[in-house]
Amino acid sequence: MTDLSTTYLGLQLKNPILASASPLSKKVDTVRRLEDAGVSAVVMYSLFEEQIVHESKALDHFLNQGTESFAEAITYLPDLEHYNVGPDEYLNLIRRHKEAVQIPIIGSLNGNTTGGWVDYAKKIEEAGADALELNIYDVPTDLKMTSQDMEQTYIDLVSDVRKQIHIPLAVKISPFITSLPGFAAKLVKAGATGLVLFNRFIQPDLDIETLEVVPTLHLSTSEEIRLPLRWVAILHGRIQADLALTSGVHTANDVLRSVMAGANVTMLASELIAKGPGRATEILTDMEKWMGEFEYDSIRQMCGSMSQKSVADPDAFERGNYMKALTSFDNKLRY
Numbered sequence: 001m002t003d004l005s006t007t008y009l010g011l012q013l014k015n016p017i018l019a020s021a022s023p024l025s026k027k028v029d030t031v032r033r034l035e036d037a038g039v040s041a042v043v044m045y046s047l048f049e050e051q052i053v054h055e056s057k058a059l060d061h062f063l064n065q066g067t068e069s070f071a072e073a074i075t076y077l078p079d080l081e082h083y084n085v086g087p088d089e090y091l092n093l094i095r096r097h098k099e100a101v102q103i104p105i106i107g108s109l110n111g112n113t114t115g116g117w118v119d120y121a122k123k124i125e126e127a128g129a130d131a132l133e134l135n136i137y138d139v140p141t142d143l144k145m146t147s148q149d150m151e152q153t154y155i156d157l158v159s160d161v162r163k164q165i166h167i168p169l170a171v172k173i174s175p176f177i178t179s180l181p182g183f184a185a186k187l188v189k190a191g192a193t194g195l196v197l198f199n200r201f202i203q204p205d206l207d208i209e210t211l212e213v214v215p216t217l218h219l220s221t222s223e224e225i226r227l228p229l230r231w232v233a234i235l236h237g238r239i240q241a242d243l244a245l246t247s248g249v250h251t252a253n254d255v256l257r258s259v260m261a262g263a264n265v266t267m268l269a270s271e272l273i274a275k276g277p278g279r280a281t282e283i284l285t286d287m288e289k290w291m292g293e294f295e296y297d298s299i300r301q302m303c304g305s306m307s308q309k310s311v312a313d314p315d316a317f318e319r320g321n322y323m324k325a326l327t328s329f330d331n332k333l334r335y
């Protein structure tokens with residue numbers, strides 16, 4: 001019997017396929033279907049710092065300045081109003097998911113500054129979440145901001161959130177960090193139990209006729225896995241935190257490569273959104289089949305077997321491979 005079980009953030013999971021933060025966690029029925037399909041845990045869609053701050057400002061406005069200007073206040077953040085329900089409903093949904101399924105439910109907070117809003121970490125814990133994922137999604141545009149200042153803000157945020165909760169804390173980060181391993185080690189020191197690599201940035205597009213910036217979200221492809229794959233391989237076994245790989249996981253081969261690179265788990269959004277919760281069952285079946293053919297007994301046995309520490313040519317993850325890759329095209333040129 002192939003053993004697909006793994007651990008992540010101290011949680012015993014039946015396999016390394018998690019539903020990543022996405023609208024798939026918005027309905028109890030969908031979360032039930034994810035569980036039935038074999039998904040081992042669900043990360044909730046994010047509750048945003050802006051939503052929490054906005055709600056407390058709106059309440060303040062309402063209590064102190066009357067209702068006239070309230071309507072104006074709630075036109076702020078129209079996108080979030082479409083994407084998400086408010087903070088209270090979010091907490092209620094965690095409770096409802098917990099009642100409906102046996103698999104762990106991981107709450108998700110999304111923000112980039114410290115402040116009173118981090119209280120919600122505690123509320124998410126009290127609502128019954130098994131762990132919390134903190135998504136630090138940020139696009140720095142200030143010319144005076146140094147990378148050190150920016151990273152310090154994130155580290156302060158992680159330590160503030162850590163102080164609020166007792167449940168495990170994973171931090172979902174961007175790949176656009178100057179020296180990722182050093183930053184990862186600092187996050188762990190600040191209290192991260194796990195790292196989620198990586199945030200997939202929504203790249204806005206430009207409409208040249210309407211002169212508008214168009215927010216564009218395409219679902220990922222398996223091609224995108226190579227960015228997190230490299231960094232998981234580099235970090236595996238070198239920091240005291242579990243690793244989750246997200247971005248570009250679509251097939252059994254993608255999950256197995258992630259595990260071999262050193263991920264404790266993978267998190268899927270695009271594939272499950274495009275094909276439905278049942279797709280998880282197919283991927284799990286394909287994984288078992290492949291592992292049987294190649295005589296692997298367990299996921300734990302495979303974890304990190306192709307990390308930088310374990311491969312015969314560790315340079316392949318670094319600069320060494322760069323020249324080799326560039327010159328590999330020389331003989332293929334037709335011009």
Ligand SMILES: Cc1cc2nc3c(=O)[nH]c(=O)nc-3n(C[C@H](O)[C@H](O)[C@H](O)COP(=O)(O)O)c2cc1C
Pocket residue numbers: 020021022023044045046047108110135172198199200217219220221246247248249267268269270271273
């Ligand atoms: C429609 C959609 C909504 C998402 N919402 C969130 C979110 O609320 N919080 C978050 O941390 N990530 C969110 N993500 C990112 C996913 O959790 C995931 O990390 C990313 O899409 C990469 O995985 P994939 O290649 O499997 O799509 C969202 C992704 C999609 C496609």
